[in-house]
Structure formats: C-alpha cells, structure tokens
Amino acid sequence: MxxxxxxxxxxxxxxxxxxxxxxxxxxxxxxxxxxxxxxxxxxxxxxxxxxxxxxxxxxxxxxxxxxxxxxxxxxxxxxEDRTHGSKAAYLVGIPGAAALFATLVYIFLSYRTQLGGASIGNYLVTTSDLSRVLFRDLLLPFEVTSVLILVAVLGAVVLARKEH
Amino acid sequence: MEVNIWIFILLSLIKVIVVTVLLLMCVAYTVLLERKLVGRIQNRWGPSRVGPFGLLQPLVDGLKLFLKEEIDPEVVYRPLFILAPIISLGCALLSISMIPFGPDITWHGVQLFQISDVNIGLLILLAIGSIGVYGTALSGWSSNNKYSLLGALRASSQVISYELALGLSLVGVVLRSQSFRLRDIVAVQSTHGFLSWNFFGGFQFIAFFIYITAAYAEAGRAPFDLPEAETELVAGYHTEYSSMKFAMFFMAEYAHMITIGCIATLLFFGGWSSPFANWLPPFGGVVLQSLMAIFWFIVKVFFFLFLFVWVRGTLPRLRYDQLMNFGWRFLMPVAILNIVGTSLWLALRAQ
Structure with missing residues (x-):
C-alpha cells in the first residue's frame, strides 16, 4: 500500500x-x-x-x-518564445549537470550506512517529538535562523518603502 | 485489533457517500435558511411558494441550475477555467472528511462518526483551506476579464491576509489541549459541561472572535464579501461562469460555511459534548447517547449558520483598505497577544 x-x-x-x-x-x-x-x-x-x-x-x-x-x-x-539555447549551455551545462548528479548518487550510495535512515510507512515523528528537538536540543540554531529571517523581513520592508 | 481490509474499504466508502450526500443536502437547505432569514430580517417572507413553507425551493433551484445553458466565453483559458471550480468545490468538500461528528464509537474496527481520524487534523484543515485559494485566483485569471481578475485578486489577497490571523487564533486552543487531533481537542473540553469549553473555561473567547472574523473573511461572506461586490465588480471572480460551473462555486461557498461552523463548534464549543455533561446522570444505551451527541453537534453548527446569516443581514460591507487594516493591524497583533497570554496562563497553572 x-x-x-x-x-x-x-x-x-x-x-x-x-x-x-x-x-x-x-x-x-x-x-x-x-x-x-x-x-x-x-x-x-x-x-x-x-x-x-x-x-x-x-x-x-x-x-x-x-x-x-x-x-x-x-x-x-x-x-514564452522558445529559443535554441546558447552553445555554452549545451557544452558545459549538460555535462556539468550529469557530473553533479553522478557525484551526488555516488556519495549517497557509498555513505548510506552512516546516514540516518527512514523507511516508508513505519516511522512516525509526532509534532511533540519535533518540537522537543527544535526548541530544546537545537534551540540556538533555531533562534539564529529566526533572526536571519527577521533581518530579511526588515530588509524587504526597507526596500519596498516609498521614499518621502 | 485486526481489521478486515474489505470491510474497512466498504464501510469507509459508505461513510464517504453518506457524508457527501448529507453535506450537499445541508448546503441546499442552508441556502434556503439564508434566504428565509434574510427575508425576515428585511421584513419580507423569503421563498414561500414551492412546497410547504418553500421547503422544496432548494431542489427546484438545483434543477434550474442543471438545466441552464452552459456558456463558455471564447477568450477564456479553458483548462484552468474548468479546473478552477473543481478546485474550489473539491477543497470545500474535502475538509469535511476530518470532522468528527460524534463520540469515538467503532464498529468492525471502523469509526462510525468520522471519515478519517488524523493526528494532525487541524493542520490538514488549514492546509486544505490554503489550497482552496487557487480556485478563486485561477478562475479570475482564466476568465480573461478585468472584473474577474480584480475580484480574484481581492479574494486571494483577503484570504492570504486573514489566514495568518486564523492560524494564530487556533494556537491557544492547541496549547490548551496539547494536540492537533480534533478528538483530543474535544476530549479536553468535555469534562465539566459548558464550563470546560474553550470559549468559557479555556478563556479562548478572544481567540474565538478572531477565528470567526477571519473565517468569515476566508469564506468571502458579508461583511467581507468584497470579492463579489456587485456594485463594483459585477460578480467578481465568477462573472464569466454559468450553469453548473457557477453552481460549483456557489456550493463551495456554502459548504465552506458549514465546515467553518463545524470547526468553530469543535474547537471552541466542545464539539458533540453536551453542555450539562457531568451534572446529569448518564441515561439510555449507547445508541441514545450517540444520538444525543449528534443532536448537540447539529444544534451548535446550526447556531453558527444562523450567526452567518444574521451577520450578513446586519453589517454593511467593509472597504478594501479597512479590510486590510483590520486584518493586519488589529486581528494579527491581538492573536499574537492571545498566544502569549495563554502560554503564560498555562505555564503558571502547571507549576
């Protein structure tokens, strides 16, 4: 199922x-x-x-x-109009994307035993588990992230404000 | 307990069909209720010709909408033009599947009074609500009509703005019951009759008023019905829709009203629990008790539907800037203060 x-x-x-x-x-x-x-x-x-x-x-x-x-x-x-794309995209982009994909696959496959695993359908994280980790074990990173977001919000307000 | 998969599927299907049919019937009769009540508020009779007291009016209205000519304007963007009412009605019908209508009674391992009992029911309801915006937004854009587009922009900006206040107002309730599961939220409120309801004993009346205001705005009901303000925008986002496609938007609005009534009942007024829960000795068997539970649930939901119509008959429409100011500068801060206050109160009480 x-x-x-x-x-x-x-x-x-x-x-x-x-x-x-x-x-x-x-x-x-x-x-x-x-x-x-x-x-x-x-x-x-x-x-x-x-x-x-x-x-x-x-x-x-x-x-x-x-x-x-x-x-x-x-x-x-x-x-949108479709263009034929630049030569650089064909020459560098496609091999580059392929190389990146291959590297990621290689890394994930070779380190899969050391990475934490979650299997389909039998691993339930409740909201209280999540909040325990977020607000107790990882409190500092969480707060730092929220400060970062606050700075971004203030920046957006400053940029969007009309000049008087 | 081992549940036979076929019985489970069969019972679930029956539940879905029964609930959907009942909901659509309720939608039809809510329209009649609204027309009757608004009629009385405006000192006239409302529909009274079709059947006794006009009771057959919704059926005839439905038939009329079915038989009307379907007009598709040439310039619409057809895929989205068709998809938009489906999204609207789909989301409106989907959210009823999370609502528990009565106590936790299982038969052959299947809950009788709820389609699906989810751990995060409340969050799912919010998620479905946030997807429903696409129905209005896409309908306005794909109609290729300025009035529709303006109506859709108003509707979606209104919904996104008030979604924040709505979500924040529910946090107090979640803090008190420590769960997103709707059954747990009701269980917390069913210990001491109406004194333990979130509205009274939980001190969530501020949250309730924020919720109900934001929910009216989400449903696009008066006094927040600017998206379809006739005097300014013809009919707003569904100007170009006719026949069944229009009926789908119409049904979505009323189904949304019913869902909001159900959620308000569950979160603030103790769901199916009786107001005199523990003061009267328990009487009757399981059947009578669950019938009483359903009775209380229906009474409360009916009260909210009445409130919807009453407000519509009483309050004039807001202006767009008033709407935005009210949502962002008043409801949002009050909702945040309510969260802070509730958390302090709960923390002090826990000591």
Missing amino acids: HLVLFIIFGGLCVAGALNLLFQRHPINAALSLIVVMSSLAVLYLLLGAEFLAAAQVIVYSGAIMVLFTFVIMLLNAGR
Missing part, C-alpha cells in the same frame, strides 16, 4: 518537475511547481513526518506559490 502510494506520488513529482521545464506558459509552470510541492508533502507523510507534510502544503503550496501565481497574473505574462 505504502509502496504503491510512493510510486504514484514519486512519479507525479517527477512528471510535475519535467512539465515545469517544458511548459511554455508561466502559469502552467507555476501550477506544475505546486503539483511537485504537494506530492513532496505526500512523500514526507509516507516517511512518517506528518508535521513537515502539513507545513509543506501550508507554507509552500499554499502561501509562497500563491504569491508566484499572483505575480504572474499581475504581470499578465504571456506565452
């Missing part, structure tokens, strides 16, 4: 990501990104991270992507 769901939503995720690249209309691309993020949430859920799954949908699919679609709607961006 879990494996079937994993295959369905993993496939949906990859299909959405590919569709995001091949769509020519920005709004379709944005919607494909929403599909990717929502199916990622289902994958989190299958790995037992229920809070993360809900937060993924609320924050990414619900809030951030709404802003994306908003901007696209307001700019009324039309269909």
